[in-house]
Amino acid sequence: MGEPVVAFSLFTDYDIMLFRSGKHYKLYEKLGSRTAQVDGVHGVYFAVWAPNANYVSIIGDFNGWNSASHPLKVRWDESGIWEGFIPTLENGTAYKYHIGTSSGEQLEKADPFAIRTEVPPRTASIVDTTWYTWEDNDWMGKRQAHNALDKPISVYEMHLGSWMRDANEPDRFLNYREIAARLVPYIQEMGFTHVEFMPVMEHPYYPSWGYQITGYFACSSRYGSPQDFMHLIEALHQADIGVILDWVPSHFPGDAHGLYKFDGTHLFEHADPKKGYHPDWKSYIFNYGRNEIKSFLISNALFWLDLYHVDGLRVDAVASMLYLDYSRNYGEWETNEFGGNENLEAVAFLKEFNEAVYTHFPDVQTIAEESTSWAGVSRPTYQGGLGFGMKWMMGWMHDTLSYFKEDPINRKYAHDKMTFATVYGFHENFMLPFSHDEVVYGKKSMLYKMPGDDWQRVANLRTLYLYMFTFLGTKLLFMGGEFGQTAEWNVDQSLDWHLLEYAPHQGVKKLVASLNALYKSEPALYEKAFSPEGFEWIEMGDRDQGVFVYLRKGHDRENDLVVVLNLTPVVRSQFRIGVPQEGIWQPIFNSDEHDYYGSGISATASKSEKIHWMHRDHSIAIDLPPLAGVVYKQKQTKTKKVKRIN
Incomplete structure (x- = not known):
């Protein structure tokens, strides 16, 4: 019949009270399986919640999956917890709970609190430990700053089994x-x-x-x-x-x-x-x-x-x-x-x-x-x-993709989809997601959602990403999108990393890396990401030319950024935009650069003029690259740093 089950418990009356009142938040320290010593004997303690069972036992490799040899005992306190200690068992033991029900069914259940299982399709639980000598104290001590809502948060979403496979063993995880x-x-x-x-x-x-x-x-x-x-x-x-x-x-x-x-x-x-x-x-x-x-x-x-x-x-x-x-x-x-x-x-x-x-x-x-x-x-x-x-921010995601999929000649009819998000955008702390759900089931990859010829698709994708990284909120991008994966995501195979042999995909990858660097280096993009004080439209109504201009603001005026999007394949020379204050405005990011597989239309610095434009007292004339975005920042002078009052 095997080793006897010994009466032993990790539960106190206080544990049971917390559990039954819904306030026990560390049940993983009590329920499940774990190695222990009872009266100097090494073995494994099991505890499972099954209040309506008539009979519960441990079955596994160690007893030939015999449901009669190692029964657990139900606690006296009506908690519905069955428990027991089996001597000589060790980590690595495969097991399940055999449960006899009040209706006469005989069930074999995996442990709801098991910390390890057999490799699917096998379904048994495995006795194991979460012991680990952590060496991340530096991170844990400072992560509050990394996770704060006034810091840059740029998330790479990924699926472990299909991110990358071994080139020589593509079927192996x-x-x-x-x-x-x-x-x-x-x-x-x-x-x-x-x-x-x-x-x-x-x-x-x-x-x-x-x-x-x-x-x-x-x-x-x-x-x-x-x-x-x-x-x-x-x-x-x-x-x-x-x-x-x-x-x-x-x-x-x-x-x-x-x-x-x-x-x-x-x-x-x-x-x-x-x-x-x-x-x-x-x-x-x-x-x-x-x-x-x-x-x-x-x-x-x-x-x-x-x-x-x-x-x-x-x-x-x-x-x-x-x-x-x-x-x-x-x-x-x-x-x-x-x-x-x-x-x-x-x-x-x-x-x-x-x-x-x-x-x-x-x-x-x-x-x-x-x-x-x-x-x-x-x-x-x-x-x-x-x-x-x-x-x-699902609404922003749907509206934005709906706009970008349109041929530029028709985008003026969808213009409001690009501006509507700011109507409700500060009601919540929003994260902008281009997630796994958007690149499956016939929705196409991020790259192939874009209209136009091959160059225009890449240009549109680059501008879409610049828009996301310079708009309100935090950011999330699903794997493959960062280099312009062409096929939809397939959970059964690796991403198409070979695409990085080609210049267009290299360009998208470089652009995303550069956008992350821009995002982290410019306080205006994250300090007030969830506040209306951090965002302001300069031009939101130019539907015929497909141009959007907006201001991102941080705590200091010297960090203000002006973002200009030209969502048509037309170069707009000496295009005038309003700016928040006088001075020299210089481009710090241009999605049309050659490094990003762009056309290389240069965006140059421009000194403001006292010409009232777009409801601003000062304005600049700039050259806008096609299907591109440019980020401008005021050139700093030696004057005293001025803080924003609001």
Whole structure:
């Protein structure tokens, strides 16, 4: 029958009280499996929440998957936690929970708190440790400055399995350490401040991109061990690069070994299919009104921030959580107690999640992917908001791409799409995203969304990126976009790195690296990124010529930048624009330079004249390159530095 299960517990009465009240935010220190010593005997302690089970045992390689040999004992306190200590077991042991349900079913479930799993398609959990000797103290001590909302935040979004493959083994995933050796110097070269990994949590179905999670506490074993993933994060931190994880508390799949009907009942998911089933993704929705589920999810968020030193969480599909009628037809949903369509339990959970994160880790950021006009997503909870640090600006993304896809001759009819964002752009702390969702399912790559011949496509893409980096908010760009990937993203293969053999793609890559450098070096682009004081239109109505002019402002007037976009393939000589003050205005960035595969039309310095233009007392006459953007800055004199009053 094997070694006996010994009565042993890591739980105190206080732990149980916190768990049942939804306030235990470090359940990863209690539930799951971990090596321990009991009365001098080494072994493994197991604890699992299965309140409606009749019988729970540990099955695994060590006992021939025999469900009778190692039963756990349920706690006396009605918490629904089953636990026990099995002597002689060690790290590396593969196991599952055998659960006998009240209806007579015999289930085999992976551990919801396992920190490691077998490599898919195998589904067992593995006893392991999160022990690691971190060497990123320098980063951790100063990351608050890197993550602050008045600092430059430029995010490189990537999928681990399809960013890069070994050229000699294209069907093999690089492991976390191999990725670190390639990724760190690449991000340093490109100048991004942060990397965002699409979900790394264990998911059985690879084509789900990681969004159908079964192992919320386990980094995917496809790429290595927990320590291997920690090494990747550490290597990025040592290079002063932050790490954001994509987090999915909105739904989970119905795989037999996963969370669905974990103890034979709707334990993790809402029992009512009108609240508990997601019709789009054919997955299941957490019961946000259940205290134990709040403890599970918030503990999971803090687990990655705590034990993996992660610097932020991008929360997926927030809109699907907020609305009871999200993607549902009439009759497929029910109102809340006040007759509205808001999911009040999900709203309360999101607020509590953000409060917990910022209380325990005030130097990180949470970012909402929220696609509606819900008010206050990135406002503090004490002001009635949801408490996120930032929100993806989906409206800007859709409007901007809709404008740029038009042939320049027709852009005047879409002109307002380029200006509408500033109507609502300061209601939230917005991040501008060109994400993975925009380069799949027939939407075309970023490059091939652009109109015109090959040169014009590249020129349009360069100008689009200059617009993003000089507009309001923070920035996010999905992998491949930085060098003009031609094909849509394919999760089953590497990016087309061979394109960098060609000048147009080299030019786009150099441009993005230069834009990151510009963004980080010019305070006007980030000091007031979320404030109307940091942005001002100079010309927003020139639809016939396709010219936009705007001002970016920081704390000091000497750092003001004037951005000019010419979104037609016409060179505009001696084009007059208004400027905020007199002086010599010189170009500090031109997307049409030869280095970027541009036409090389020179943008020269210009001394202002006292000619009233574009509602300004002073103006300059400049040459505008075709399908390009130019950034101007006033040449500094020896006069005393003047600070802005507002």
